[in-house]
Amino acid sequence: MRILFDQGTPVPLRDHLAGHVIETAFDLGWSTLENGALLAVAEGSFDLFITTDQKLRYQQNLAGKKLSVLVLMTTSWPRIQKSIPQILEAIDRSRSGEYLEITPP
Numbered sequence: 677m678r679i680l681f682d683q684g685t686p687v688p689l690r691d692h693l694a695g696h697v698i699e700t701a702f703d704l705g706w707s708t709l710e711n712g713a714l715l716a717v718a719e720g721s722f723d724l725f726i727t728t729d730q731k732l733r734y735q736q737n738l739a740g741k742k743l744s745v746l747v748l749m750t751t752s753w754p755r756i757q758k759s760i761p762q763i764l765e766a767i768d769r770s771r772s773g774e775y776l777e778i779t780p781p
Contacts (some may be wrong), residue, residue, distance in 0.1 A: 677767065679720045682727035688755040689726070692760050693767070711736055719743045724770055733775060744770040747777045750768055755780035 679693065681700040690698045700723070701707050706714055711716040711732055718725055724744045728751045738745060746766055749754055754762070766776045 678722045678723060679724045679726060679767075680704075680722040682714070682725065682729060683729035684751050685726045685748065686751070686756055688753060689756060689760075689763070692764070695766070714725065715741065715743060723772075738773070738775055740773070742772050744772060744774045745776070746770065747775075749777055749779040752780070 678697045726746045728748045
């Protein structure tokens with residue numbers, strides 16, 4: 677699966693997603709794109725977008741998108757680390773165009 681990390685997604689998460697191709701918005705030169713434009717360019721190349729932007733659901737029309745969105749409800753890497761099994765499960769069961777949220781402990 678091709679996964680795009682948004683700006684706030686902790687890059688160390690990449691090390692726990694073996695078997696997936698991970699890119700970051702920063703590495704692709706997309707860090708200055710607003711969410712709508714970022715989702716539009718990601719739509720053609722990625723299967724899943726991982727972000728910590730909790731307002732994305734309310735700011736963007738996600739209906740009809742093929743790109744799945746996984747929102748991590750914190751930017752805290754120690755808290756996200758505790759949720760890696762949940763994150764892996766969400767990635768494995770994600771379907772095209774699905775919106776998922778993970779709330780770390």
